[in-house]
Amino acid sequence: MVEHRYLGNSGLKVSEITYGNWVTHASQIDDSGAIATVHAALDAGITTFDTADTYANTAAEVVLGKALAGQRRASLEIFTKVYFPTGPQGPNDTGLSRKHIFESIDGSLQRLGTDYVDLYQAHRYDYETPLEETMQAFADVVRAGKALYIGVSEWTAEQLREGAALAKELRVPFISNQPQYSMLWRVIEDKVVPASAELGISQIVWSPMAQGVLSGKYLPGQPVPAGSRATDEKSGAHFIKGFLRDEVLTAVQRLEPIASDCGLTMPQLAIAWVLQNPNVAAALVGASRPEQIASNVAASGVKLDADVMAAIDTALGDVVERDPQNTYTVSPKARLA
Known part of the structure; x- marks a missing residue:
């Protein structure tokens, strides 16, 4: 079963493996498949979505x-986000203005079938809206009982x-x-993680398997597997392209014996690795099939000793991206419309 961790400097506990539905629901899999994977997650002890x-x-x-x-609402932690364009994508259908935040939270609650979300997140930083306006709007959403806590995504230190x-x-x-x-x-390690630890903020990390590259299924010098994320432009293919270099894929293959010695699959090793960071509260993991959930959950509670962590660093060598400047390029300088 999945272990739980506190989220930031709060009393809220979340499952350290959290179910995310970025590229799966209403995209890769039909509704019946999506419902089956969510129910598998619940059966495995995942409470956070x-x-x-x-x-x-x-x-x-x-x-x-x-x-x-039909699930007991108090037993779940439901998170959603606001920023990117939605609906007909008019001039106010994006960003972190007071107008867009207020309209978006109501829409999200209606679609999710709940009176509140546990965590409401700014999906990116909005350079076109005063931060004071954004934070006041979030505070008012919390005071209205529509969200219990607030968070952000991909903000700099x-x-x-x-x-x-x-x-x-x-x-x-x-x-x-x-x-x-x-x-x-690992671009967050230099500045974002230390600042977050000081501020009482946890990381909920996405793509712990580097868009599937750390599963080992992408081989150097070989075509990408048919039907994989790398072939689907609607499912984050552009995010994976930077990892599909032969030197990266060769280094990743060196992780297989390390995972095997730990009694883990390569995806389990990748998930367990991010959970070794004490500032990480949860690893976001998606699934297109229920059986993937059971495999991912096996990474919960795994402790990797210092020798294993060092072996991973040696295997990957200089293909690891560590430059903290990458944290400054994620949020668009202008709203996407």
């Missing part, structure tokens, strides 16, 4: 709402500090950041 209004242009929230219908200062002033619980993080992508 992450989505966003922009996933499949709001349809992913609808599917998750259907899948969780400086943005986290500024947001946390306003949150403290507004007396609103700001407890999480959701960045990309994996053995291959």
Whole structure:
């Protein structure tokens, strides 16, 4: 069963393996398949579910709402996000303005079939809206009982500090950041993680398997597998392209004996690795088939000793991306419309 961790400096516990439906629901799999995977997650002890209004242009929230219908609401932690364009993508259908936040939370709650979300997240930083406006709107959403806590995704260390200062002033619980993080992508370690630890903010990390590259199924010098994410432009193919270099894929293959010696599969090793970071509260994992859930859950509670962590670093060598400047390029400088 999945172990739980506190999220940030709060009393909220979340399952350290969290179910995310970014590229699966209303996209890769039909509704019946999505419902089956969610129920498998529940059976495995996953209580935390992450989505966003922009996933499949709001349809992913609808599917998750259907899948969780009938469950005891108090036993679940449901997260969603706001920022990216939704609906007809008009001039105010994006960003972190007060207008868009207020309209988006109501839409998300309706689609998810719940009166509140446990965590409401700014999906990116909005350079076109004053941060004071955004944080005041989030505070009002919390005070209206529509969200219990607030978080963000892919904010820089400086943005986290500024947001946390306003949150403290507004007396609103700001407890999480959701960045990309994996053995291959460690750009948050230099600045974001230390700032977060100081501020009482946890990481909920996405792509712990580097878009599937750390599963070992992508081989150097070979075509990408048919039907894989790398072939599907609707399912994050552009995110994986940077990892599909022969030097990266060759290094990843060197992880297989390490995983085997630990009694783990390569995906389990990848998930367990991110969970060794004490600032990580949860690893976001998706699934297109129920059996994938059982395999992923086996990474919960795994402790990797110092020798294993060192062996992983040696195997990957200099293909690991560590440059903290990458954290400054994720949020668009202008809203996407």
